[in-house]
Amino acid sequence: MHMQPSSDGRLLADVSTTWARVAAFSSAVDANLDRWLADTYRVGLTEFRALTFVSHASDKELRVNDLAQRVGLNQSSATRLVSRLEAKGYVRRDLCEDDGRGVYAVITEQGEALVHDARSPYEERITELLTATSVHFPNMDTPQLGRALREIGALLAP
Template structure:
């Protein structure tokens, strides 16, 4: 392997380890999967707290089927609702509810603390060296 390949493999392992730690904290403390948390976060940052299903899928880098199942779970928990696009009845939006926003806000401090701890533990603070630690 080349040095670049070795570095890439180490990076993949670090990211996977951090993701695993984040997912465990979110599931154990808030009953949210990592993709669920990221979906709520994306919706909270979107205009009117809503995204078309395909926009959410693209944002999360998930296929349409995975996002549909995830949104069904979020809806069952009262965290999102679906809404038809007024311009195109075939278009479906996922909308963040007040309950979803509260759940996201409750989980955010644990997510941020777990992220800081995991980045330190897995030896990858240089990956995030230029990132701000401000809310988001």
């Protein structure tokens, strides 16, 4: 692997290659979680993450704009996401009193129940995927992935 000096003189692997490994692993974990959530709770990963964000909000509601940013969607996709969640009974829409154009996603009791019921099994599933990486993702080189994660972490450190 090509090594290059960092600004502080340390040698780093090619950052794009390192990032590609981390991104591929993240995508594989997300795909696995998405299938597991769909099979177990009939909700997708993005839907579950959205419900979790709304559930943790102070008033149990988030502007759709804010929700879009938190789950990594554009405004249009977030609006469709809220529509799907509303159709399933997990959220309801509410208009912003100060700005009639602002729309909030407000979690329902059914949505809260789903987040509550799925939270521990979801955390256990993530832990299983991360601690048994070679079992769940046999095509990934676990030691190489560990190095890639440490290298990316070193770039993030202040």
